[in-house]
Amino acid sequence: MDSLIVFNSLSRKKEVFEPLHPPFVGMYACGPTVYGNAHLGHARQAITFDTVFRYLSALDYKVRYVRNITDVGHLVNDGDDGDSKIEKQARLEQLEPMEVAQMYYNNYITDLTQMNVLRPSIEPRATGHILEQIEAVQQILDNGYAYISNGSVYFDVRAYEEKFHYGKLSGRNIDDMLAESRENLEGQTEKRFPADFALWKNASPEHIMRWNSPWGEGFPGWHIECTVMSSKYLGKKFDIHGGGMDLLFPHHEAEIAQSNACHCDLPATEHDQAKYWLHNNMITYEGQKMGKSLGNAISLREFYSGEHRLLDQAYSPMVIRFFILQAHYRSTLDFSNTALQASEKAFKRMNEGVKRLDAIDPYTKPVAVNPEMETNLSAFHAEASAAMNDDFNTARVVARMFDALPVINHLFKERQAPLAVQPETFLAFRKVFKEVYHQWLGLMSPEEQQEDGQGETVDSLMKVIIELRGQARKDKNWAIADYIRDQLQVNQIKLEDTADGTDWYYDR
Ligand SMILES: [Zn+2]
Structure with missing residues (x-):
């Protein structure tokens, strides 16, 4: 790589990153x-x-x-x-x-x-x-x-x-x-x-x-x-x-x-x-510098609520993050309502794609490989890495993710037909695509963010469910115990029995 x-x-130039220690x-x-x-x-x-x-x-x-x-x-x-x-x-x-x-x-x-x-x-x-x-x-x-x-x-x-x-x-x-x-x-x-x-x-x-x-x-x-x-x-x-x-x-x-x-x-x-x-680099507003004295410095809170005379609507924090990542960090970035609304739409399409990835089951049908789609997915990791390795070019990473979206959408729509790519290619791609989205770029879908805010509620609900399953197992009611485990798995929650009890985690 x-x-x-x-x-x-x-030095005013690009250099290979070699840490001191x-x-x-x-x-x-x-x-x-x-x-x-x-x-x-x-x-x-x-x-x-x-x-x-x-x-x-x-x-x-x-x-x-x-x-x-x-x-x-x-x-x-x-x-x-x-x-x-x-x-x-x-x-x-x-x-x-x-x-x-x-x-x-x-x-x-x-x-x-x-x-x-x-x-x-x-x-x-x-x-x-x-x-x-x-x-x-x-x-x-x-x-x-x-x-x-x-x-x-x-x-x-x-x-x-x-x-x-x-x-x-x-x-x-x-x-x-x-x-x-x-x-x-x-x-x-x-x-x-x-x-x-x-x-x-x-x-x-x-x-x-x-x-x-x-x-x-x-x-x-x-x-x-x-x-x-x-x-x-x-x-x-x-x-x-x-x-x-x-x-x-x-x-x-x-x-x-x-x-x-x-x-x-x-x-x-x-x-x-x-x-x-x-x-x-800096963010400008319709080509102008932003600043308190210029009256166009909009706080993040005002973006989130939409309460500022220069804003047409509220913008979610993740849309703003996505908007910022759509530009390379050394380029100037011009903010306008039009630009943010375009980012909002693009981010929605991206989230739809991420969600669809999970609905595609690569093993259900025999494969009928489409070479173009196969290449698109198999080259994704190397191309996204190359973009990121080029001075953290998130703009190119995001663009490359959009290049893969039509393939994801095709695989999703045709999920009853034979899969158009090799199952191994799809599985490897899905893993990397999600890693790029979540870990490299720090993006989250609105559902994930919602869930993030309700982590405590989910925690206490899971405690109740784990207790019920424990009781079912004590009563040797295997049907109920298995039903709980399977239904959680459908919701991408996995249980793990350890010596100290039962742990749970999201398996996405
Ligand atoms: Zn300082």
Whole structure:
């Protein structure tokens, strides 16, 4: 099978994926700042790295996926000035800043879980790692890549430039950065050089989220938490660092610089924090950027309920997931009601196909092989893998699934006639097709999702059924006991008798 190829933003080219310590893979993706509900852009990033996580796991890598929670009160303009985002929201909602962070974190998880986004292996919070952040800032100071100014600590870009290159990831040069920072002159007075960025900020009297540090009371800069938490849980150098393209500069550029400045004892070849830097592209609305200030940032909750002036209807979480997977993660994706409605229809057809797969019994009739259909199904696994191995091209995987749909539909409609493909081909195809649908792409049909939400009810019902069967067996009423087992099997539920009792599972 082909090897997995990933597009590395650091080298700006596609590279063969070779983990540093196989079969282990360490992956870090920047998580949300929890001061508002997640919108479509958050969904795209979460689904992109959820898909990477799922696919690497399907390839039998042991993945440790870390996604942080930014709950420190970072500043509104994402720079080094302005109000704290979380504190501003706290004042608005008359809540404690930590209440705001907890509430929007809970909402984030709920909204993403509905899209079948798996929880990462570790979800570290910035506020839980203040000590480590202070230590890292001190280390950068000790190594000579930072300076103290008025109770704040700034990264010294010019000192860093003597040994490393600030701009390596984004391809920007210092002149571009200077031009940009000249447009935003606020708070530049404390800095020695306009491109320098805050590692630690002195807290103004009204700032609520503040901690003691060797430099006075304050709070960490925006970028340092990711450098610190990724190295704490994945090591100084790990395999994949992910995020949205909007984070590439300054956030990821600063992460790399801090990591190099902190761990500059490592040989130069081992720098840059992660081996592969992956970035998903943005979602636009009818060709325009989406954003709070533009009035077109639609939260996932609004999509699910349909309650937003730009939405014609409600869209289910799975339709949104499917819509996102229909594009390659590095392409821009334009959202409109028309596009989402097209995805909704396509997803319905796909689900119909998945359901029909189970209704086809490959052994009922003698075979009359149709060579074209036989090839379509037998080539599916290799072609879907090739697409996924080509930098996680889910768009091509989905298209290949649609190529197989007419064959599934034909086999279903003609299920009384001789089977048009070899039974072994069909069985192998069915297994892989479902694996691609469920495991690689993380899709679920509406019925499965419903059932997922009612897992507890099903559990308690199954307990009753298993008890009844146990009683029937005690009474030597084999007819009833067998009837229960057989009827469950019809409903794709299998029973397994063990020394500790009877277990049940879905056999799909
Ligand atoms: Zn980050």
